[in-house]
Amino acid sequence: MLRALWTVSALELRTRLRDGTAIVIAVIVPVTLATLFGLALGGDDPPLKATVGFVDLDGGEFPASVRREVMAAKELKGSVTLRDLPSREQAGRELESGAIGSAIVFPAGFSESVGAGKGGDVAVLKTPESPLAGVVASAIVDRISAVVDARTLAVRAVLRAGVPGDQVKELVERNGAAGPAIGLADDPLAGGKIDLSVYYGSGMAALFAFFVVGASFRGLLTERKLGTLDRIRAAPVAAWVPVAGKAAVGFALAVAGALLNWGASVLIFGSTWGDPAAVTVVLVAHVLAAAAITMLVTSRVRTDAQADGAIMIVSFVAAFFGGSLVPVYNLPGPLQAVALLTPNGWTSKALTELAGSGAGLAAVALPVGVLCAIALTAGGLAVLGFRKGLLL
């Protein structure tokens, strides 16, 4: 049976490679489009919108001045909103519901502890749902801790010098290590930069994966028209051989295409997509989902011409609503929710997460899981459809 499978796959591969459109569709077109989008829209940070929860259990002057600074920083104007919340628990709930993207928590007694030269810990609450907001909160806290470190050092030095405790505060402030002068001015998202070349590179890879893998199932309908499918089915091979033989090739070509898109994005823009193993897993999961969906589509149409049209429509709808064409964060809220009904949405989310942080596979477990679930569901429905048509 493996030999029959290989025979079908070898012919499919040969047909696809001979027909140069395979490479054009898998690599050249998506890379070109991603490059054009990337250049036209600038390889800059994406328009960022983040709501950061602000939990001030301290009530002292330190948190107050952090808030003042953040509000005043014109680099963050319009993109970062602070929302005051009464407790850490409340912040956790809001985070859960998606009302905020991250939160900064100042513990009780923070200002006093810093003032006494004992330092202090500011907590950051993050969720993989909004990687960008997490990056913003972390960046702010990074700055705070730098200030706290400096302040602690100064306080300790002054104490060392024998200044009485009640005069330390005044001395330190007078000599410059005053309130938290947070330097948010330059590079507020250090380490979390997601440039548009990654966004569009992955978006185009996600879109074109549908076409590449879909072409194999379309080929099945072409063979039905040619009569060769019946001929294969009349041979002593299992019923799944023609479908599987073609699907394997479409899958391999689509994965290769997505990886080449990634490679091209790195070469052309010098962009970083993040942890290579995790990126690969996400891309493979995306192609699986795309394969299952295009298989479902082709199992419900009669001719290869209909399959062309149907695959085209489904691919573009998934790409549009999934944020492969227009960044999801530019869409209104309800549409952002719709994005999560498409594999593209989850793929984009996962790749954004990876590119925006040093996160690894664990961070994208949810999106990858959802992609696999989509693949299983659509694949299962497709097999039921095939049973009535292309298989027995």
Added chain:
Amino acid sequence: MTTLETASAPATTTTPALACRGLRKRYGDVVAVQDVGFAIAPGQAYGLLGPNGAGKTTTISMLVGLLRPDSGTVLVGGTDLAADPTRAKAKIGYVPQEIALYPELTGRENLRFFGRLFGLPRRRLAARIDEVLDLIGLTDRADTKLGTYSGGMKRRINIGAALLHRPEVLILDEPTVGVDPQSRKAILDGVERLVGEGMALLYTSHYMEEIERVCERAAIIDHGRIIADGTRRELVSLVGTADKVELVLDGDVETAFAKLRAVEGVVEAARTGASSVRLIAEGGRYLLPALITAVEGSATVTATQVIEPDLEATFLHLTGSTLRD
């Protein structure tokens, strides 16, 4: 169904190469095939004769495992097709009615692809391909693209692709449709040779001559049912000793036709064209003068042909219609 006692029926001791019973297939309201059954012994050629839409292809699709019958069984060399499809299919060589090949591959590559599906090892497959190319007379064109072949050449590769694994039974669904006389002769010669070598054959056609030439037994199928089966002689004897008489008329053909039907001795009558009629008549050749006299006044007979009983006459006799219209 007309069943005949037959002296030449296959000995019941040998396992038929192909046997089916009670086959039935329905498409919505159309019952395409019902209660079809027959058995073909090894080395026997069996014809399935029927007009367009009779259910020939539907029957074959069920025999080769492409279509699941609503009911009925298929045994290939004793193997139940439904129970062990892989084993059963390995014994069948199926030649679809339409050409089912890859136009962008060469003839040889097409043969290699289908041969591999039957699990032939590389070396043996290469040798078999050469043998088959020789049999179908396409050795010199084997390495050009199929898309450049003539219709007849494609037909021959279409058949060749079913022969590579030396099937026990070869199933040909109208293999000579749209074929030039030379290719047609090559196909029929080749098929006869294979049967001579012991291969069982199921041959469907609406060309009477082919069935008569190739098949020792045949079934006549119409509207999805087998309405008669037996050896050629048995089938023909169903019409009795009647001859087939074809007349071309000039004048009021309608009235003339009615008059002809009424002539004593005319068993069957059918219009075969705007000005032609076909009659089955007892002792037709002696009846000619009576026929010519009968139409006088409405039409004149401009051409006549008398054919002794054949399968076509049988078909006309059994169904009241011609095979090809």
